[in-house]
Amino acid sequence: MLRYVFRRLLTAIPTLFVIVTVAFFLIRVAPGGPFNQERGLSPEIRANLEAQFGLNDPLWLQYVHYLGNLLRGNFGPSYNLPDFTVTELFAKGLPISVQLGSSALVLALLLGSILGTIAALNQNKIADYSVIALATAGSTIPTFVIAPVIQLVFGLSWKLLPIGGWGDGAFINKVGPVLTLALPQIAIVARLMRGSMIESLRSHHIRTARALGLSDWSVVVKHALRGAVLPIVSFTGPAAAALLTGSIIVETIFSIPGVGRYFVDAALNRDYTLVMGTVVVIALFTIVFNLIVDLLYAVVDPRVRYD
Numbered sequence: 001m002l003r004y005v006f007r008r009l010l011t012a013i014p015t016l017f018v019i020v021t022v023a024f025f026l027i028r029v030a031p032g033g034p035f036n037q038e039r040g041l042s043p044e045i046r047a048n049l050e051a052q053f054g055l056n057d058p059l060w061l062q063y064v065h066y067l068g069n070l071l072r073g074n075f076g077p078s079y080n081l082p083d084f085t086v087t088e089l090f091a092k093g094l095p096i097s098v099q100l101g102s103s104a105l106v107l108a109l110l111l112g113s114i115l116g117t118i119a120a121l122n123q124n125k126i127a128d129y130s131v132i133a134l135a136t137a138g139s140t141i142p143t144f145v146i147a148p149v150i151q152l153v154f155g156l157s158w159k160l161l162p163i164g165g166w167g168d169g170a171f172i173n174k175v176g177p178v179l180t181l182a183l184p185q186i187a188i189v190a191r192l193m194r195g196s197m198i199e200s201l202r203s204h205h206i207r208t209a210r211a212l213g214l215s216d217w218s219v220v221v222k223h224a225l226r227g228a229v230l231p232i233v234s235f236t237g238p239a240a241a242a243l244l245t246g247s248i249i250v251e252t253i254f255s256i257p258g259v260g261r262y263f264v265d266a267a268l269n270r271d272y273t274l275v276m277g278t279v280v281v282i283a284l285f286t287i288v289f290n291l292i293v294d295l296l297y298a299v300v301d302p303r304v305r306y307d
Helices: 002-029 043-052 059-071 086-121 126-140 143-157 171-201 204-211 216-228 230-244 248-253 260-268 272-300
Strands: none
Touching: 002 059, 002 272, 059 272, 086 126, 086 171, 086 216, 086 230, 086 248, 086 260, 086 272, 126 171, 143 171, 143 248, 171 216, 171 230, 171 248, 204 216, 216 230, 230 272, 248 260, 260 272
16 A cells, blocks of 8 residues: 555656646746736836846746746745745635635535435435435536625625625634535535445345345445445545635635635736646645545455555
């Protein structure tokens, strides 16, 4: 197992290198620069700023300098937020995005798994149709519709939740963003669990367990659930990477100071270092969570071996 983990970490290095290289040159291909949108900036001052940040150097030299800084853990300064480095921005915003994303992910896995199991155990009955209808609605309604509805109903009408803001991480301020993030994921998990649980309940070892007189609880929880949870494990890796690195829409609508909205702001303002920092963080999260998911596979399914 340790040898497999070591090999996966080694293969992650060239993967990350390719991602950084492609992203670095793609963002430079876009027209404009970090200081082109500064109004009232004379050409001399703009040239001095570009020289200060090394933007006048040949592109290959900028790339070499960026890789060197990245290897030392230095993401560089933010061009449009000159009082902060990219590392400082992430240190401030990433814990907030991780809190929201992890809460939404746990809620989605628990509630989606329960709903999917209930639907599978009551296939072609009212409970099954209800879960399918809710899952279909949850997966088709976008978050930029869900978020304003939660604000209007629970914030403005019923005065139960704040409309927006972080509130120093108060629980009540997290409810709206977490629900908005979790609802589409609950729908996806419920549908995955329903399908895999139905297939698991029809497998031969479940029929054998029923023939041996085991209780329904034992058959479902101890035997069927173990095989049915594998698609959920596969889904968790990319979902965790997407949720924990921040949501542009949710953080913007609820005025949450996470890292999700950095990416769009940085891309629009040609803040090269902030864009690259966001790409590196998302790539790292994706690589790490996919590795964790592969390891969980071996824990859940004993037939999976990495030795």
